[in-house]
Amino acid sequence: MGADQQFCLRWNNFHSNITTAFESLRDDEDFVDITLACEGRQIKAHKMVLSACSPYFRSLLKDVTFANLTSILDFMYHGEVNVSHNELATFLKTAEALKVRGLAEDEKKKDSEGYNESSSPPISGRAP
Structure with a gap:
């Protein structure tokens, strides 16, 4: 052996x-x-x-951090939120996965150029 x-x-x-x-x-x-x-x-x-x-829960729970979820709730309750530059990409990805109105693409409201007024939140570089 x-x-x-x-x-x-x-x-x-x-x-x-x-x-x-x-x-x-x-x-x-x-x-x-x-x-x-x-x-x-x-x-x-x-x-x-x-x-x-x-697959629904997998998509929903994947890469969702407590900080992003808290920021999304702040956005939902206050209509705005301050997100650091480092967190912005994951924040928007989470908002898209959760289909948060005002932050995520709304297929029904896209115009012929693919622009969606309500889903393109104004992002400013100003500090809170």
């Missing part, structure tokens, strides 16, 4: 063990990292599971 010989080790009940482990993680709320709210109630979940099972 050579030192380069490889062995395949297989977990016989892998699928049933993983399913049981996922159920346990959800039931015990271990390692939850997102809270969803609907009809005035909340559900704790795991971003990884949501993303693996739903």
